[in-house]
Amino acid sequence: MRLNDLLEQKKAAIIKEWFNLIVNSYPSDTAYFLKKQKDHFANPVGTTILHSLKPLFDEILNGMDHKAIVSYLDPMIRIRAVQVMFSPSQAVAFIFSLKKAVRSNLKKRENQDDHIINELIIFESKIDEVGLMAFDIFMKCREQVYKLKANGERNRVFRAFQRAGLVYEIPDGKRPGVMNVLKSSNTAVAPLDDRVD
Amino acid sequence: MENSRRSFLKLAGISALGLGTKPVLNAFASEEHKAEIQKKPEALKAKRWAMVIDTRKFESEEDLKPIVEACHKIHNVPEHTTKRHEIDWIWIDEFKHVFTNQEHEFVDDRVKYLPFLVLCNHCENPACVRVCPTKATFQRDDGIVLMDFHRCIGCRFCMAACPYGSRSFNFRDPRPFIKEENKEFPTRMRGVVEKCNFCAERLAVGKKPACVEASNGAIAFGDLYDSDSEVRELLKNNYTIRRKLELGAGPAIYYIV
Amino acid sequence: MNQKYMYSLIAVIVLILIAYVGVEAAGLQVLFGIILPYIAVLIFIAGFVYRVMDWASSPVPFSIPSTCGQQKTLSWIKHDKIDNPTTTTGVIIRMMLEILLFRSLFRNTKFALNEGPKISYVWEKWLWLVSLAFHYSFLVVLIRHLRFFLEPVPVWLQWLEEVDTFFQLGLPGLFLTGAILLGATTFLFLRRIYLPEMRYISLAADYFPLFLIISIAITGILMRYFTKVYIVGVKELAIGLASFHPTIPDGIGVLFYIHLLLVSVFFAYFPFSKLMHMPGIFLSPTRNLANNTRFKRHINPWNYPVETHTYEEYEDEFREKMIGAGLPVEKELPVVEKE
Amino acid sequence: MINPNSKERALELGHKPPKTDWMDTPTVYKEGIYCYAAKPARLEYVSLPNPRDWSCTAEDWQLPENWKEIILEGMKERLEKYRTFKIFMDICVRCGACADKCHFFIGTGDPKNMPVLRAELIRSVYRGEFTTAGKILGRIGGGRKLTLDVLKEWWYYLFQCTECRRCSVFCPYGIDTAEITIIGRELLNLIGLNIDWIAAPVAFCYRTGNHMGIQPHAYVDMLDFFTDEIENVTGVRCQQTFNKKGADILFITPSGDVFGDPGTYTCMGYMIVIHYLREVYGLDITWSTYASEGGNFGLFTSHEMMKRLNAKMYAEAKRLGVKWILGGECGHMWRVINQYMDTMNGPADFLEEPVNPITGTKFENAKTTKMVHITEFLSDLIIHGKLNLDPNRNDRLKNTFHDSCNPARAMGILEEPRYVIKSVCNNFYEMPRNTIREQTFCCGCGSGLNAGEDMELRLAGGMPRGNAVQYVHNKHGVNNLICMCAIDRAVLPACMGYWAPEVDVSGINELVANALILPGEKEKTVNLRDEPIWPKDVEPDEFYKRPSFPGR
Amino acid sequence: MLELVIKGSKKYWALIIGLLIVMGIGFGFWLWQLSFGLGITGMSRDVSWGFYIAQFTFLVGVAAGGVMVVLPYYLHDYKAFGRITILGEFLAIAAVIMCLLFIIADLGYPMRALNVLLYPTPGSVLFWDMIVLNVYLLLNIVVGWNVLEAERNGIPYPGWVKVLAIFSIVWAPLIHTVTAYLYCGLPGRGFWLTAILAPRFLASAFAAGPALLILLCLIIRRVTKFDPGREQIQSLAKIVAYAITINVFFFLCEIFVVFYSRIPSHMDHIRYLFFGLHGHGVLVPWMWTSISLMVVAIGLLVVPVTRKNEAVLAVACVAVFIGTWIDKGMGMISGGFVPNPLHHVVEYTPTIPEIIITLGVWATGFFILTLLYKIAVSVKEEVSEV
Amino acid sequence: MNDKNKIIIGLILFFVFMTLPFWYNMGKAAPVPETKLTEKAKLAKECVKPKEVMRAEHMQLLDTWRDSVVRDADRVYINEKGKKFGMSLSTGDDSCMGCHSNKADFCDKCHNYASVREYCWDCHIEPPEPPKEKK
Structure with a gap:
């Protein structure tokens, strides 16, 4: 329990450093905006992170409630999942820099205390767990993007065609290969392509 | 090359800052060394100015009017036609008004009807100086409570603070109400407070206050801390009273009754 | 160190040095006091006219006002006559609000992300307020300077000065607009330096006029309150310029020539810079046009005929299918003889 | 929460190298941001220059040798032709008011998506190539030469602008980035640089009359199918007429509604309304297969292309001899109609000044x-009580309304749609005030950026809109986003899916049709989407017993 | 948020234009005063402060009274007042601005007003009054604006705002205490020379301020869609009831001390006000009216039945407001100057130009109040709608 | 759209205002005021400080003077050259106006020319015009 008290005490300093580490891990062009931001202007990423770190830290420290953690992580990662400047590792790396922030905020004496070290190992494994959760969220978001990318438009148009009876579904039990035979002998769609406005 | 350019820029920066200020700085610099400000040699000096009014020497208002006139004339005090706008540096009032707390039913008839001269008391602890938000009213080392008309904002806090009612305010431009202007003394403008200045401008050139001069010896003026002074002489030999002593303001006007 | 503002800062410092050396060392008062101001005014007028006429020479082919309110429509729907004007009066009011009160900047919001995350758009008042303060005090300062050019000084100008020095602060009395001008330009400069996005988009050409105006204000304030110049000489010079009898009176400090050179540069620079936003705003088609193109035809002077896909060509291509689908056609199918 | 002061101190600890000037920051083409290049067939069909197979990520763009001259010559020509362009090149003071108004900047955080910087990409070339000061001072004067890198930067960022004009509302000089983007894209088109998602609809539209490339018989087939669908729901057959000479009114709407969900429901909505008016009032409204497209991707290509595509509307109206034209729910279509059509292809003196034959109302604002x-038309009908409406039939929906950019900021049609919506449904909630009306946020996909390959860009750009919808969803349980633009209907479902799941998208006429009581209709229990008309948490019996329920 | 003031109903604009006209006339007369001097007022050598300073004193009270809705909310977490703290803060802003304008109007030489800053004099209470008033103004602007803006944007207000809000709570009594010290530290003015002056001022402030606030709340409820709330109004009414009772109690204490000690220099002023002195007594009917109004108001406010009836409550609040206004706005200053230090009775009545300028300042205050309340109420309406 | 006329009218209006100084003076330079010295001043040859300094800074000098006279009763100024002056604007022969008794010519001309309104004379009484200087 002693580590928890220590962390609770040094929370402000740890979060400050955590944020700092996160910002410094960004591509320089973005970091410039994150770092220099005086008010909430600039990149939503910076502010989202800023606002989510404390509750997230509290949750790691005290609760580790899966649902709560996801709810703090989701907004941070959801935005980054569509900001192509981040590689997947960059998108979730910030979780792990909490380890560094915690360690550098413990005094030497505290760092050598066996009891604390043991607790620290447990704490860090919780961070790993959160990191993995972050990765899950990131992947979920990316999958969603790709689903939208791959199917969204086509599906909608296709459904409309299908409903209009312009498309034949393959009847069960028939030999595959004869697909999507159009109803009329005339092609209904001009041969250029299938575009929606 | 890089170096010389940098030093050039440095030089330029410095001269940009110092630009144009040089001649002026010179002027002031030389002034500091040589120019001097002094008091006039003939100026009257005292540790604490005080005034003793020997009321025994007055009988009626007629005796006092010339004194008031003398003061008001040299100080360009206007004579307003509207009572509300009245300005007085020195004026005349009855015993019961001047010494509000010492009046009683059985007071001596002479005193009861005797006109008294009233003016600023140049208090030791002046409330007006205390309250002034701009230091426009201030106390000089020699005890004179003086006004800097240039600085007065006309808030009239001093008028509320003065327990003697010695202060007046220029409710309007005084100039049209000054019969004869004394060119040697400025008038005031609308919107500032004024009061008796113990003729500080006369003391500076070695003259006694105008009222003293006009009183034919009924008013004495001098240094309270000079044991040889006329005022000390009078205080030693006569019983004197001062106004509203209980307020602790320490008025410098003594009355021999 | 930001190169862009350093360039501008150095440029202004060099200008100051030129005037200083030119007057103090080389005695080129005639150049700085007469020749350059005349040239500057000439460049200003010619350049200004040239630029505006150049804009005028390009037509406005389409009416594309930004509509910021409800259009004129059915009689019972309240039409926003100012933000979506349909008449000249509406446009004039809209332009007046824009020019006199900076209507669009008044609308400005600042994007902010809050816990949640929740996006909010907070009214951003400072840019609007300071810009207003800056432009109006600049205008007053400019008008006040007419006292050097007009003799006798008109009464209205004296009133203006009286109001501007209402508070007796210092000797001679502090002109409030001068102080506001300096304060506002400093704010505008600091904004460019401290806000990252402003710093990113700012060019040397954004800093230069700011430094120029700040320097002009500082030299002006210095001359009035700190290191005095011979004001009668200044007016003599100014009147001389205005009446085409230029003279160089003796005894005017070098500070004045620096001030004058900076002002000359300001005027000469004006037509070739972003400062042309002053006339530009009057000509901005998204603001000075009425949104009335559905009931009043806007003419494009260079409208030219274009190639289109006509109905005839269309029917020719799809006639068979159209007939098949029961669509009416202009021409029936040709009877194709079978061979 | 970290207190702001300590945050600042924390930030100062960073030792990142100073960032580069924007002119020195190279453009890196990121997957998910750019759209694919136009295929040669599209360009050839409408005789646009330099058709070829190329890719924007390839080193060699296969440009004509004199591409630079072409662009500069084109710029010069446009500076002389468009005062907007010239003025907007000259008067920007970079005050920064526009910076955080752009949905792409908010969403992507890419500084070059600040409107001012997007314009500066072109302005810098203008200064460097056309102004004396810029030529002399070069970089210090904010000027630069036109190089291949600059060109690539143009292409990348000009196709990250949806021409939504939100920035122009806040600009103290009214500088309209859309205008700059339009002309920028026009310049790119001079050397065959376009994206396929724009070039294809342009070519399709030119040939078949609509973006989808739907041939006339298929168009009719599709609407016939909708007629069946409607009959299933209402029991009434809403047969439409096509290319009918001598009809009263020609109806033109974007073709996206004919083939794409959920626009199809809006399309059915039009059909029901048209049928109702024919049955009840004998009003003859006809569709055209030749002018079967309201949208105009020519606007995203060049002024000339816009004019070529737009010409069909008047031509068809003239050929059919109708009195006037009725336009459906579309965004940029209405920008073109409001600000360009009459100037380009008018005067339409062969048509009559529009009068609502049912109410007698003169549409003064559409005189020439x-x-x-259609919302002007519907508002007029509704206020005169000409439509028999039952708003309870939309009780399943809690609605909010997305002002589409072009109708809001290039036309100012704000109250009509709200009036119609409030007349046909009981639950309506506005989104936060700085995200609606003239300050509305773009869907993130306008001006031809609604391709599939730039999904990341679209979602990032749709973030502000998504956030505002999510806000009313959380606060009021809003589950339906109404919009009056075909692009919105096509793209907002994806945007909502990512940012505000559980919120559906529909057009206004879909709700109107749901509420409209058709003569001879059967007892209605489902809406056009085959969903029960009562709210999810309410039993049908209870629903019909509601006191608010009129005359059932 | 400022854009909210330019959208309003016809009545709103009529009010605005009406106030602007009064302001314009007042300003015109002030220009006349500026060029002629304070001679156009009824003030004299003996009564050197008049209507202006009296209004100033009263309005400092109104400004300080605004804190009575802010304090329970921030210090005692009384949630109900959260709805209307902004009304208290905005009332304070308008009142302080009126105070400053009255000071300016009262200055003989306003062009030199900045001398107070140029030659700071910590010994002068007026110097401190200038500081406390301006700081209070600033605090209320910053706190009020930020809290309202946060509410409008649906986000919590920044933490530092709460710190400032609590600071402003401490500050509010300070402004009235310092204002009382302007008077009660003066020798030779028996009427003011009493330690209970500051408590008396505060008591009347906490009565008059909330009473006005209640009236404003009732008006807002009538003319807008925003309802400040019944509970809120009743809580305020209780505050008014206590404060006005304490005010009268303090006054009785004063009466006892003065008349039991029978020190003439203290007694004469009160005698002048309530009974007349040496045949002078213009204020006598006014003062009795004031006392009666306050007593009646106590009756109406203390009895729950009458207090809970909002129509009666409104009457009681009007009584409190007018009662305290006469007490401070007329009696307090004149009473201090009459009789004068030489025991002459010189009476004071304001002149017409003086009253017009006063009206002009009041109009300015209500103009600002209208604009601020327009903003506040529009935001409240907006928030409850969206 | 033909709006050239409007633009030209606007330009003309703008330049009429901008070139107001040229119109106002109509090519004639108003005479520069000359500071006239009284005989007494001419005889004295020099003022408290050199002419250039006095010309530019007399107001500051007077400002410091008035403070020391009013607040410290210091009334004598001895300049660098040892010459004594009464530190007063208008009181005494050795005051400013004692020497420059021609206010209209000495003060007003320049002040009017430069549009500088001094408020000295709101209180201080201006000296009577010496009859011989008047013509």
């Missing part, structure tokens, strides 16, 4: 263009 917006 002779084209009326």
Whole structure:
């Protein structure tokens, strides 16, 4: 329990450093905006992170409630999942820099205390767990993007065609290969392509 | 090359800052060394100015009017036609008004009807100086409570603070109400407070206050801390009273009754 | 160190040095006091006219006002006559609000992300307020300077000065607009330096006029309150310029020539810079046009005929299918003889 | 929460190298941001220059040798032709008011998506190539030469602008980035640089009359199918007429509604309304297969292309001899109609000044263009009590309304749609005030950026809109986003899916049709989407017993 | 948020234009005063402060009274007042601005007003009054604006705002205490020379301020869609009831001390006000009216039945407001100057130009109040709608 | 759209205002005021400080003077050259106006020319015009 008290005490300093580490891990062009931001202007990423770190830290420290953690992580990662400047590792790396922030905020004496070290190992494994959760969220978001990318438009148009009876579904039990035979002998769609406005 | 350019820029920066200020700085610099400000040699000096009014020497208002006139004339005090706008540096009032707390039913008839001269008391602890938000009213080392008309904002806090009612305010431009202007003394403008200045401008050139001069010896003026002074002489030999002593303001006007 | 503002800062410092050396060392008062101001005014007028006429020479082919309110429509729907004007009066009011009160900047919001995350758009008042303060005090300062050019000084100008020095602060009395001008330009400069996005988009050409105006204000304030110049000489010079009898009176400090050179540069620079936003705003088609193109035809002077896909060509291509689908056609199918 | 002061101190600890000037920051083409290049067939079909197979990520763009001259010559020509362009090149003071108004900047955080910087990409070339000061001072004067890198930067960022004009509302000089983007894209088109998602609809539209490339018989087939669908729901057959000479009114709407969900429901909505008016009032409204497209991707290509595509509307109206034209729910279509059509292809003196034959209302505001917006028309009908409406049938929906950019900021049609919506449904909630009306946020996909390959860009750009919808969803349980633009209907479902799941998207006419009581209709239990008309948490019996329920 | 003031109903604009006209006339007369001097007022050598300073004193009270809705909310977490703290803060802003304008109007030489800053004099209470008033103004602007803006944007207000809000709570009594010290530290003015002056001022402030606030709340409820709330109004009414009772109690204490000690220099002023002195007594009917109004108001406010009836409550609040206004706005200053230090009775009545300028300042205050309340109420309406 | 006329009218209006100084003076330079010295001043040859300094800074000098006279009763100024002056604007022969008794010519001309309104004379009484200087 002693580590928890220590962390609770040094929370402000740890979060400050955590944020700092996160910002410094960004591509320089973005970091410039994150770092220099005086008010909430600039990149939503910076502010989202800023606002989510404390509750997230509290949750790691005290609760580790899966649902709560996801709810703090989701907004941070959801935005980054569509900001192509981040590689997947960059998108979730910030979780792990909490380890560094915690360690550098413990005094030497505290760092050598066996009891604390043991607790620290447990704490860090919780961070790993959160990191993995972050990765899950990131992947979920990316999958969603790709689903939208791959199917969204086509599906909608296709459904409309299908409903209009312009498309034949393959009847069960028939030999595959004869697909999507159009109803009329005339092609209904001009041969250029299938575009929606 | 890089170096010389940098030093050039440095030089330029410095001269940009110092630009144009040089001649002026010179002027002031030389002034500091040589120019001097002094008091006039003939100026009257005292540790604490005080005034003793020997009321025994007055009988009626007629005796006092010339004194008031003398003061008001040299100080360009206007004579307003509207009572509300009245300005007085020195004026005349009855015993019961001047010494509000010492009046009683059985007071001596002479005193009861005797006109008294009233003016600023140049208090030791002046409330007006205390309250002034701009230091426009201030106390000089020699005890004179003086006004800097240039600085007065006309808030009239001093008028509320003065327990003697010695202060007046220029409710309007005084100039049209000054019969004869004394060119040697400025008038005031609308919107500032004024009061008796113990003729500080006369003391500076070695003259006694105008009222003293006009009183034919009924008013004495001098240094309270000079044991040889006329005022000390009078205080030693006569019983004197001062106004509203209980307020602790320490008025410098003594009355021999 | 930001190169862009350093360039501008150095440029202004060099200008100051030129005037200083030119007057103090080389005695080129005639150049700085007469020749350059005349040239500057000439460049200003010619350049200004040239630029505006150049804009005028390009037509406005389409009416594309930004509509910021409800259009004129059915009689019972309240039409926003100012933000979506349909008449000249509406446009004039809209332009007046824009020019006199900076209507669009008044609308400005600042994007902010809050816990949640929740996006909010907070009214951003400072840019609007300071810009207003800056432009109006600049205008007053400019008008006040007419006292050097007009003799006798008109009464209205004296009133203006009286109001501007209402508070007796210092000797001679502090002109409030001068102080506001300096304060506002400093704010505008600091904004460019401290806000990252402003710093990113700012060019040397954004800093230069700011430094120029700040320097002009500082030299002006210095001359009035700190290191005095011979004001009668200044007016003599100014009147001389205005009446085409230029003279160089003796005894005017070098500070004045620096001030004058900076002002000359300001005027000469004006037509070739972003400062042309002053006339530009009057000509901005998204603001000075009425949104009335559905009931009043806007003419494009260079409208030219274009190639289109006509109905005839269309029917020719799809006639068979159209007939098949029961669509009416202009021409029936040709009877194709079978061979 | 970290207190702001300590945050600042923390930030100062960073030792990142100073960032580069924007002119020195190279453009890196990121997957998910750019759209694919136009295929040669599209360009050839409408005789646009330099058709070829190329890719924007390839080193060699296969440009004509004199591409630079072409662009500069084109710029010069446009500076002389468009005062907007010239003025907007000259008067920007970079005050920064526009910076955080752009949905792409908010969403992507890419500084070059600040409107001012997007314009500076072109302005810098203008200064460096056309102004004396810029030529002399070069970089210090903010000027630069036109190089291949600059060109690539143009292409990348000009196709990250949806021409939504939100920035122009806040600009103290009214500088309209859309105008700059339009002309920028026009310049790119001079050397065959376009994206396929724009070039294809342009070519399709030119040939078949609509973006989808739907041939006339298929168009009719599709609407016939909808007729069946409607009959299933209402029991009434809403047969439409096509290319009918001598009809009263020609109806033109974007073709996206004919083939794409959920626009199809809006399309059915039009059909029901048209049928109702024919049955009840004998009003003859006809569709055209030749002018079967309201949208105009020519606007995203060049002014000339816009004019070529737009010409069909008047031509068809003239051929059919109708009195006036009725326009469906579309965004940029209405920008073109409001601000360009009459100037380019008018005067339409062969048409009559539009009058609502049912109410007698003169549409004064469409006197010369002779084209009326369907919400103007509907508002007029509703206020005169000409439509038999039962708003309870939309009780399943809690609605909010997305002002589409072009109708809001290039036309100012704000109250009509709200009036119609409030007349046909009981639950309506506005989104936060700085995200609606003239300050509305773009869907993130306008001006031809609604391709599939730039999904990341679209979602990032749709973030502000998504956030505002999510806000009313959380606060009021809003589950339906109404919009009056075909692009919105096509793209907002994806945007909502990512940012505000559980919120559906529909057009206004879909709700109107749901509420409209058709003569001879059967007892209605489902809406056009085959969903029960009562709210999810309410039993049908209870629903019909509601005191608010009129005359059932 | 400022854009909210330019959208309003016809009545709103009529009010605005009406106030602007009064302001314009007042300003015109002030220009006349500026060029002629304070001679156009009824003030004299003996009564050197008049209507202006009296209004100033009263309005400092109104400004300080605004804190009575802010304090329970921030210090005692009384949630109900959260709805209307902004009304208290905005009332304070308008009142302080009126105070400053009255000071300016009262200055003989306003062009030199900045001398107070140029030659700071910590010994002068007026110097401190200038500081406390301006700081209070600033605090209320910053706190009020930020809290309202946060509410409008649906986000919590920044933490530092709460710190400032609590600071402003401490500050509010300070402004009235310092204002009382302007008077009660003066020798030779028996009427003011009493330690209970500051408590008396505060008591009347906490009565008059909330009473006005209640009236404003009732008006807002009538003319807008925003309802400040019944509970809120009743809580305020209780505050008014206590404060006005304490005010009268303090006054009785004063009466006892003065008349039991029978020190003439203290007694004469009160005698002048309530009974007349040496045949002078213009204020006598006014003062009795004031006392009666306050007593009646106590009756109406203390009895729950009458207090809970909002129509009666409104009457009681009007009584409190007018009662305290006469007490401070007329009696307090004149009473201090009459009789004068030489025991002459010189009476004071304001002149017409003086009253017009006063009206002009009041109009300015209500103009600002209208604009601020327009903003506040529009935001409240907006928030409850969206 | 033909709006050239409007633009030209606007330009003309703008330049009429901008070139107001040229119109106002109509090519004639108003005479520069000359500071006239009284005989007494001419005889004295020099003022408290050199002419250039006095010309530019007399107001500051007077400002410091008035403070020391009013607040410290210091009334004598001895300049660098040892010459004594009464530190007063208008009181005494050795005051400013004692020497420059021609206010209209000495003060007003320049002040009017430069549009500088001094408020000295709101209180201080201006000296009577010496009859011989008047013509």
